[in-house]
Amino acid sequence: MKLGVVRFPGSCDELDALRACRLVGDAELLWHRDRDLRGVDAVVIPGGFSYGDYLRAGAIARFAPVMGAVGEFARSGGLVLGICNGFQVLCEAGLLPGALLPNLSLRFVCRQVDLVVERADTPFTRACDPGEVLSIPVKHTTGRYYAPERILDELEANGQVLLRYAEGQNPNGSLRDIAGVANERKNVFGLMPHPEHAVDPLTGSTDGARIFESIAAHVEALRRGPLAAAGGSASAVVGRGAA
Amino acid sequence: MRARVLIRPKEGILDPQGQAVERALPALGFDGVANVHVGRMVELDVDDVSRVGEMCERLLANPLIEEYEILVVER
Amino acid sequence: MRARVLIRPKEGILDPQGQAVERALPALGFDGVANVHVGRMVELDVDDVSRVGEMCERLLANPLIEEYEILVVER
Amino acid sequence: MSGGLTSSPHRELGLTDREYERIVARLGREPNGLELAVFSLMWSEHCAYKHSKKLLRRLPTEGARVVMGPGENAGAVDVGDGLVAAFKVESHNHPSAVEPFQGAATGVGGILRDVFAIGARPIAILDSLRFGELDSARSRYLLAGAVSGIGHYGNSIGVATVGGEIYFEGPYEQNCLVNAMCLGLARRDRMVRSAAAGPGNLLVLLGALTGRDGIGGASILASAELGEDGAAKRPSVQIGDPFEEKKLLECSLELVDAGLLVALQDLGAAGLSSSSSEMASKGGVGLDIDVSKVPLREPGLEPFEIMISESQERMLCVVEPAKLDAVLEVCSRWEVRATPIGSVTDTRRLRVFDGGELVGDMPVEALVDDCPLYDLEPARPAAPVYPDPPRRLADDAPADVALRALLRAPSVASKLWAFEQYDSLVGSRTVRRPQQADAAVLQLAPDGGRGALAVSIDGNGRRVACDPYTGAVEAVLECARNLACVGAEPLGLTNCLNFGNPEKPHIAWQLEQAVEGMADACRALGVAVVGGNVSLYNESGGGPIYPTPVVGMVGALPDPALAAPAGFVEEGHRIALVGPFAPDLAGSELEKLRGRLATGLPQVDLEAQAAALAFVREAVRGGAVASAHDVAEGGLAVALAECCIAGGVGARVDLAPLAERGPERALFGEGPGGVIVSGPPEAIDELARIAGAVPFLRLGEVGGDALEIDVGAATLSLRVDEARSLYEGGLPDLLQ
Numbered sequence A: 001m002k003l004g005v006v007r008f009p010g011s012c013d014e015l016d017a018l019r020a021c022r023l024v025g026d027a028e029l030l031w032h033r034d035r036d037l038r039g040v041d042a043v044v045i046p047g048g049f050s051y052g053d054y055l056r057a058g059a060i061a062r063f064a065p066v067m068g069a070v071g072e073f074a075r076s077g078g079l080v081l082g083i084c085n086g087f088q089v090l091c092e093a094g095l096l097p098g099a100l101l102p103n104l105s106l107r108f109v110c111r112q113v114d115l116v117v118e119r120a121d122t123p124f125t126r127a128c129d130p131g132e133v134l135s136i137p138v139k140h141t142t143g144r145y146y147a148p149e150r151i152l153d154e155l156e157a158n159g160q161v162l163l164r165y166a167e168g169q170n171p172n173g174s175l176r177d178i179a180g181v182a183n184e185r186k187n188v189f190g191l192m193p194h195p196e197h198a199v200d201p202l203t204g205s206t207d208g209a210r211i212f213e214s215i216a217a218h219v220e221a222l223r224r225g226p227l228a229a230a231g232g233s234a235s236a237v238v239g240r241g242a243a
Numbered sequence B, C: 001m002r003a004r005v006l007i008r009p010k011e012g013i014l015d016p017q018g019q020a021v022e023r024a025l026p027a028l029g030f031d032g033v034a035n036v037h038v039g040r041m042v043e044l045d046v047d048d049v050s051r052v053g054e055m056c057e058r059l060l061a062n063p064l065i066e067e068y069e070i071l072v073v074e075r
Numbered sequence D: 001m002s003g004g005l006t007s008s009p010h011r012e013l014g015l016t017d018r019e020y021e022r023i024v025a026r027l028g029r030e031p032n033g034l035e036l037a038v039f040s041l042m043w044s045e046h047c048a049y050k051h052s053k054k055l056l057r058r059l060p061t062e063g064a065r066v067v068m069g070p071g072e073n074a075g076a077v078d079v080g081d082g083l084v085a086a087f088k089v090e091s092h093n094h095p096s097a098v099e100p101f102q103g104a105a106t107g108v109g110g111i112l113r114d115v116f117a118i119g120a121r122p123i124a125i126l127d128s129l130r131f132g133e134l135d136s137a138r139s140r141y142l143l144a145g146a147v148s149g150i151g152h153y154g155n156s157i158g159v160a161t162v163g164g165e166i167y168f169e170g171p172y173e174q175n176c177l178v179n180a181m182c183l184g185l186a187r188r189d190r191m192v193r194s195a196a197a198g199p200g201n202l203l204v205l206l207g208a209l210t211g212r213d214g215i216g217g218a219s220i221l222a223s224a225e226l227g228e229d230g231a232a233k234r235p236s237v238q239i240g241d242p243f244e245e246k247k248l249l250e251c252s253l254e255l256v257d258a259g260l261l262v263a264l265q266d267l268g269a270a271g272l273s274s275s276s277s278e279m280a281s282k283g284g285v286g287l288d289i290d291v292s293k294v295p296l297r298e299p300g301l302e303p304f305e306i307m308i309s310e311s312q313e314r315m316l317c318v319v320e321p322a323k324l325d326a327v328l329e330v331c332s333r334w335e336v337r338a339t340p341i342g343s344v345t346d347t348r349r350l351r352v353f354d355g356g357e358l359v360g361d362m363p364v365e366a367l368v369d370d371c372p373l374y375d376l377e378p379a380r381p382a383a384p385v386y387p388d389p390p391r392r393l394a395d396d397a398p399a400d401v402a403l404r405a406l407l408r409a410p411s412v413a414s415k416l417w418a419f420e421q422y423d424s425l426v427g428s429r430t431v432r433r434p435q436q437a438d439a440a441v442l443q444l445a446p447d448g449g450r451g452a453l454a455v456s457i458d459g460n461g462r463r464v465a466c467d468p469y470t471g472a473v474e475a476v477l478e479c480a481r482n483l484a485c486v487g488a489e490p491l492g493l494t495n496c497l498n499f500g501n502p503e504k505p506h507i508a509w510q511l512e513q514a515v516e517g518m519a520d521a522c523r524a525l526g527v528a529v530v531g532g533n534v535s536l537y538n539e540s541g542g543g544p545i546y547p548t549p550v551v552g553m554v555g556a557l558p559d560p561a562l563a564a565p566a567g568f569v570e571e572g573h574r575i576a577l578v579g580p581f582a583p584d585l586a587g588s589e590l591e592k593l594r595g596r597l598a599t600g601l602p603q604v605d606l607e608a609q610a611a612a613l614a615f616v617r618e619a620v621r622g623g624a625v626a627s628a629h630d631v632a633e634g635g636l637a638v639a640l641a642e643c644c645i646a647g648g649v650g651a652r653v654d655l656a657p658l659a660e661r662g663p664e665r666a667l668f669g670e671g672p673g674g675v676i677v678s679g680p681p682e683a684i685d686e687l688a689r690i691a692g693a694v695p696f697l698r699l700g701e702v703g704g705d706a707l708e709i710d711v712g713a714a715t716l717s718l719r720v721d722e723a724r725s726l727y728e729g730g731l732p733d734l735l736q
């Protein structure tokens, strides 16, 4: 299995993400100007300040050549994980619903938070238990998840909210305490917390590894056949692009 | 031609920056201020001003959360 | 009365946001764009519009690096 | 060459008549405007260290681990496995007082460039900040701006800000201090120096466009044509662009890694002038620069402006002609502007051309080495230099009232409000985050090394004001103690000397005493000074700042898993005080709250201090202790409360053995040398047994939900949750 981590000018957490990916498989960096995803099984858009986050977080990065390829990959069912700035990029690119607004505090916040796993039957959370609490850090200025009420209702109804901040721990004012959402098909997932910073007991927590293990398990299962990948769920993801 | 794009948070979306300004002004002795909103302004020289709307839709504003207004500035 | 304050980096002051937008637009196929600057806009209801200049000096703008313009918006 | 000069422009540029005469003598003629501008900056205090250079020679700079001492952009020490740690601290005090956000942001940008200029990847930032008391709106504004500026730059560029310190004292009201330290890692065989070499090689400017940033005073040299208000319009505030620097950083490191550079140097104060002449001086060569090739942000910059512009996010490198294309290719991939602007010569002169025209011609040595160095004329002040701080606590306030007041005093209270605004995690190295332990701990595994580095920055200016020699000794000791608490052995030290006007005898005395103290402490601990910075003339209407030597120390530890946290870990663990701690109220936070400033501090026995540090370090490394925290501001009571808050558990302790000279001293007395450790009973017994000459005092036991202290007849009790809300609320409450 091979994961690709996109590097934009201004990415900051790409090497951390690469390290986290390498705990579960092969991984390499993908350059923002490349259109070729080099046959990776899943793409990670890492955290940082792509293009300085100027204008609006994620607004400029979404037009990078590599994002065209990532879009096609996602539309063909490939797994795409966006972390923090990556989440912002995916929202700006329309690959995920909603938008991220400045934190209510208007300040950057770096803090360990507890996250509740809402769905443990997706490619990104299948290594978790439903309701499990993960300790993972956040660090951002623009992390307040927003979508119109109607869309929020839809997201909830479709089970697209995969992670929520534990009660009283919402660090940014995200609506309905949403920390991470998937697209309808559940092959694109974005979250503000940084699972790649929670894969080493020395640096605080290993709970973030679950996200990467989930991706690896899903890709392995796909190898063995679509039915195994479905893991019993009806909304199975079949096939993947650019392999 | 010089164009000026004014971008503000859509109505109904919490604007903590506007609120912060609204709270800070009375503390400095400015009363009678209400309904403060903080947005962005982009100014640019363009050959073809008719394309600015498209620039807004695609890059300068995020239509989900922001509304914009385009003004042409006489030069 | 509704006032609109437009705040931009002073001339000669580095404007990295403006530069970033200026570089991004041609890549999206928008040519003939130059001299892009990104600033802020503050909109507010005020009883006494004559005090807005003072508000800018003290809070809304940073006079060291920004210049501002006050517009009164008809309502 | 330039019109519109007054009769003695050199004075307006800060040069004395004698300095000017010396320049004329070295040139054999009167300098033109450009040359005068360049000389005035190169011979400024900032670049030439004319009042401090002689004094700095007293600092010990050699040691087995030293790879690069003072003189390069950053100092460097060997950390094994082919890696070196490069680090330096630098001030950005004045720009931050003018515009705190941009001032602090560009301060971080500047110190990062110093570190990657030697080919090291920056892995950590620390900040050391001083403001006036928070009842002042200006101080609140400066604090908020500086902290968000540091966060903005460090977070955006992806370097973890892992530690720092903030103090609030009246004398910083008009002159805040913003010092930033950067720590980087390089492969020893991949470092690069700043010495230009090889006549015929090209000088290439990397990074941002050049604008009229920081021309400042020199704008009097601008030609008259620019008009009356031209000078006034010139922005003096520099805007930081961390995105540009991020690209510059990655690009520079790739160029170094690929072996494409002969030399690399950042552009800091005095811009092209100082970077080019220092590169030439170090290499014993000359440089020709064509300013017409320098890419500009705005039209119409005059040659002298281009030479002294302090526009941020620029680097200068020397490249062999055959490698130019490869260099340009790397730069273009990173979208970093790269422009050949000149070449290395064997003339030993800095020659400036504007296209075909020679507009300046100066001997490199004259610029770099010939500035006169001045002797200080120190004299111990006869009367107190500083007013007493405002009184906030009655002398007869009971101990529990005093403890509560101390916990929320802004200099003591938790700095969570600030460090939560910093990304302390990026890089996957941070094993101990802010407030988790006395020093930040960064593992080397991601960089292919073993073990970890520990880093700390310290300097209590008020104590230095009470006694400059001992205060400076204490700053070094505190850093070393912080390192010992996580099991680290010091490898090297950097410092920033923030002082008032050295031409005044009492300031000169403070400076000399502090440098002596720092030097003696370094010798006693066997730590070399590998670099630093000096910031003088920090005075204004309100008088001089407290003398503030800020010390940054880097150490190494073999096993990051054993780096002790500050907080108590488990009910039933025993608590002990280790080290030659002799609590005294002189210079303490309690005395400050009571409105008093001492005029002396107790002497320190450096040998005993060094022995205790080694003992603590070995105890932590051996895994004998579960927690370790040093006793600092607020004394034992505050330190114990911090251990309880961090661990979320109470403690029962008996300070009676320390109370013979009064319970107050035992509770709130300060001084170097004390470390609170905790651990399982057997481990603490064993430590007591092997302590030998190192003072070792059992204090009590971890447990319960309150801190309960016996001090002879008196007792004191504070619930841990109340302690936490005082401690964590101290700063935000004042900032509301």
Ligand SMILES: Nc1ncnc2c1ncn2[C@@H]1O[C@H](COP(=O)(O)OP(=O)(O)O)[C@@H](O)[C@H]1O
Pocket: D046, D047, D056, D059, D069, D070, D071, D072, D073, D074, D075, D088, D090, D114, D268, D269, D495, D496, D497, D529, D530, D531, D532, D533, D534
């Ligand atoms: N207080 C000090 N202690 C030790 N070295 C110092 C001190 N101040 C300055 N230096 C050294 O003097 C040299 C020049 O410093 P500086 O002008 O700040 O360098 P830069 O221009 O690279 O920022 C550096 O090598 C620095 O480490």
Ligand SMILES: [Mg+2]
Pocket: D073, D113, D114, D117, D266, D268
């Ligand atoms: Mg330097």
